[in-house]
Structure formats: C-alpha cells, structure tokens
Amino acid sequence: MNRQTPTKQAIVEAALHLFHLKGYHATSIRDIANKAKVNAANIAYYFKNKQGLLEFCFTSYLEDYILVLETNMTLLDLKGPQHCLLNLVKGILSFQRENFLAARFIYGESSLDSNLNREIHSTYFTKEKSYFQYILEQGIKNRSFHSVSIPMYLLQLKGLLTAPVLHTHYAMDVLHVFPQEAYYTNIYANEVGRFLQDTLFIAKDFEPQLVGRA
Structure with missing residues (x-):
C-alpha cells in the first residue's frame, strides 16, 4: 500500500x-x-474517477496481501506445514494491522454483492484458498495434520483471521482489546496458533513457534 x-x-x-x-x-x-x-x-x-480509485484501493491491498502469502509459502519445504501455517497466520494478522483501515473497509465491502467483489473473489480470494488448501493437503499427506474437511476448516480459519478487523468495535468497546496495536496482534496470533495446535496439528518432536512480521 x-x-x-x-x-x-x-x-x-x-x-x-x-x-x-x-x-x-x-x-x-x-x-x-x-x-x-x-x-x-x-x-x-x-x-x-471514484470507481477507479475504489478498484485501486482493493487491488493495491490485495496484491500486497497475496505477496505475504507467497513469501510465507517458502517455509513449507524448508520447515514443514506446521511452521509454514503458523508463520502465515502471524504474517496475515500483522499485515492487516499495518493496513488496518484498508483491511476494515475492504473486508466489509467485499461482503456486498457487486461485480467488483465477484472479480475479487474469483481471483485474489481463490488464490488465497489455493495456498491454504495446499498447505493443509501437504500436512495431511505427511501426517503433520489430522485429516479434516478442508473447506470447513478453511472457513473456520478465515473467520479467525478476519475477526480483528470485522469486529473491531466489539473488541474495543466490549472486550477492551485493541486489534490495531502490535501487542494485541501478537497475543491474538498466539491464540490462533494454539487453536491450530489443538485442532489440526499432530504432535511433533519440536515446539512450533510463531515467527515472522512483528
């Protein structure tokens, strides 16, 4: 951005x-x-015009978002599916925090039915799905992950990753959590990591750690 x-x-x-x-x-x-x-x-x-500006806001944010995914995918072969997925979670949450206003607007706007949103879902979000799906498939294949319904699991994970930007007022006004601050992003990333370890990961001899964009 x-x-x-x-x-x-x-x-x-x-x-x-x-x-x-x-x-x-x-x-x-x-x-x-x-x-x-x-x-x-x-x-x-x-x-x-204004429509061109709107489209630029979407594509600029999402191009950078996809770059975060692609960068973290390199860990799949280097360190395995567990490290790759944990690092990807931290990278995504940090990226959303660093581009908080854009993330809030774009995720809110992308829930509407429009030609732009259909294009966004068929390109950027389909590419996002393919990366997550590949990590899950590799993890299940090499027995790093339990066998799960990949579409259902991705729906849960997507909900966890977008919650800080979609439910900001609830977080701040009710829970007194400020998802636009790095301190809370790190805590939340660790909680998502714990969810992955409890529901998806088959225990290994190492202790997975969340690393990446701070």
Whole structure:
C-alpha cells in the first residue's frame, strides 16, 4: 500500500478513511480531495474517477496481501506445514494491522454483492484458498495434520483471521482489546496458533513457534 507518490498515497488514505466513515456512495470526489488536501484534478489524473480509485484501493491491498502469502509459502519445504501455517497466520494478522483501515473497509465491502467483489473473489480470494488448501493437503499427506474437511476448516480459519478487523468495535468497546496495536496482534496470533495446535496439528518432536512480521 506504500508504493506510490506522496500525493497518490494521500488520496488513497483519504479515500479509505472517508469510504469507511461515510460509505463509498456517500463520499464525493470533492470530499476526498479536501481530506487529502489536493486538487480534484489529481484524483482524475491518477484514478480517472471514484470507481477507479475504489478498484485501486482493493487491488493495491490485495496484491500486497497475496505477496505475504507467497513469501510465507517458502517455509513449507524448508520447515514443514506446521511452521509454514503458523508463520502465515502471524504474517496475515500483522499485515492487516499495518493496513488496518484498508483491511476494515475492504473486508466489509467485499461482503456486498457487486461485480467488483465477484472479480475479487474469483481471483485474489481463490488464490488465497489455493495456498491454504495446499498447505493443509501437504500436512495431511505427511501426517503433520489430522485429516479434516478442508473447506470447513478453511472457513473456520478465515473467520479467525478476519475477526480483528470485522469486529473491531466489539473488541474495543466490549472486550477492551485493541486489534490495531502490535501487542494485541501478537497475543491474538498466539491464540490462533494454539487453536491450530489443538485442532489440526499432530504432535511433533519440536515446539512450533510463531515467527515472522512483528
């Protein structure tokens, strides 16, 4: 989310803030320009229109998200499925925290029925599924993992990974947990790791550790 000029970055950050606060349809180009302290012509220059800006917010976040998955996949052959999955959990949760506003908006928006969301699900989220599925299949094959229903297990795991961004107000107002802070992300990652060890992992001679993006 940070590979653009300062002006372009300011526009994206302003758009994400306003899209999340007011909703996409209630936010105007003028609102975004005022928030970003830029001329509205800059938005047209970089994104053509508001729809183009929305699509950029999605694809920029999700391209970086897929990169996190691909980077962590290298651990599968090096350290095995258990380490790979634990590290992937930490990487994903840390990435969401570092891009918290984008994650909140995108996961909330992706629950709506739209052409953009159908494209996102058929590309990025399908690729995400393929990586997780491959790790689970390899773990079951080499007896690092118990045999589970892969679609059902992925549904549970996806729920755990997105809970901090989808239920932020509940976390903060009711549980007094702040998922946008590294301290709580690390605690939550360890709890998800414990869930994996209790429900999926077959005991090995080593003690798996959560490592990766802090």
